[in-house]
Amino acid sequence: MASKVHLTFLGTGDQIPSRARNHTSILLEFNDENILIDCGEGTQRQFRKAGLNPCKVTRILITHWHGDHVLGIPGLLSTLASSGYNKTLFIYGPKGTKEKIKKVLEVFNFYKSYEINVEEIGSGVFYSGKNFFLEAEDMEHGIPALAYSFSETGNIRIDKEKLKKSGLPEGPLLQKLKEGKDVVHDGKKFKSKDLIYKENDKKISVVLDTKINKNILPLIKNSDVFICEGTYSDELKKEAEEHLHMTVKQAAEVAKKGKVKRLILTHVGGRHSKDMKGLLDEATSVFSETTIARDLDEVEI
Ligand SMILES: [Zn+2]
Ligand SMILES: [Zn+2]
Structure with a gap:
């Protein structure tokens, strides 16, 4: 049997968390790997609510250093230390990540019982494991920012x-x-x-805060699941551009061009909380296989 990839949307909100939506974080489980993509404030409690153990995390992938994507890192690192985490924790992120993690450790000064290996990465494959590899691509968000993909290489x-x-x-x-x-x-x-015969490969791609750009399509092409930000409706296109974000319509257009199987919108704009249907309709009018994630939603492929 092929291994399953299990996704948990730990947080699906935007810059300001709400009652229904925590700051952004997604957990990808595959065999022994527990890969966390972004770690907004409160992520470790979201793990508990989902019935998951944060100490199982093996790698953290950071898209960019805006608070809504990283404020949960000090808390998580501290909890790992208090829980006797004894593996090496791998953290990947854009340029500047090493210095920032160093500062986090200085400021909070907890007893560190484990090794942290921080890698600043750019475009391309940055990790190859057993039956999978991880790839990154540069995004446009005013500060160094990355999008990620996970690809399973099917067994023969x-x-x-x-x-x-x-x-x-x-x-x-x-x-x-x-x-x-x-x-x-x-x-x-x-x-x-x-x-x-070769088992089907599986691909999951994650594109969070970024202006629409030419690097997105090659990264997300043929994904089984393409996770993308859903911060702005098309009506707010100008505002989205100014703040270096995409609109849900742009996300749907890329999904269509990239021939992905399904699009899941997350990092959902709080301003749209009263009209989720409108936001979804906008995307599905372009690409029908679209859904909007809610906190603690799970997807298995
Ligand atoms: Zn954000
Ligand atoms: Zn941002």
């Missing part, structure tokens, strides 16, 4: 039906087929490419 499997028909018995030769090598059994040749 034997097609059991075809194997049965071929007459090749199960055994160590199957491993060779998986490695792409043709094999000979009882004088008969079996071609690897006839008997194997």
Whole structure:
């Protein structure tokens, strides 16, 4: 069975949290990895509300250093220290992240029982793990900002039906087929490419605060789930541009061009709280497979 990717929207609000929406944070679970994308204020309590343990976090990906995306970092790091976290915590972010984490640790001065490895990254693949890799792309938001994607690289499997028909018995030769090598059994040749298949790759991309720009499309292309900011309606396009944000219509247009399977809007503008349907209609008129995330929503693919 292929591994599942499990997403939890820990916070879906914009600059100012509301009763219904906490500051932005998304957790991506895959095998032993618990990857947190942004960590707005209150994120560690959102973990508890979702029945999740913040101490399982393995990596934190920071989109940019605006308060609504990072104010939860000191609290989370402090809790990890008090909870005996004993792994290395990997933190990735745009230029300036090393200095900022250093300052956070200076200001709060808690006993640190674990290592923190901070990497400042730019465009491209910045981490390759078992069966997945992480990629970043530069965004335009007035300060260094990144968007991220997670890609699972599917396993090579034997097609059991075809194997049965071929007459090749199960055994160590199957491993060779998986490695792409043709094999000979009882004088008969079996071609690897006839008997194997590759599991579908999965891709999740996250584009938060940014002005619409040319780097978005290549990053989100063919995503199973494209998560994008939903801060502004099209009516406020000018304001969105001034504040270096996208509108939901622009998000939907990119989703359509990028042939993604579904678009999930988050970082939802508080000003639209009374007309969520209007905001959603705007997006679905361009790209029908769109939803607006709520706090603690979960998605599994
Ligand atoms: Zn924001
Ligand atoms: Zn921002």
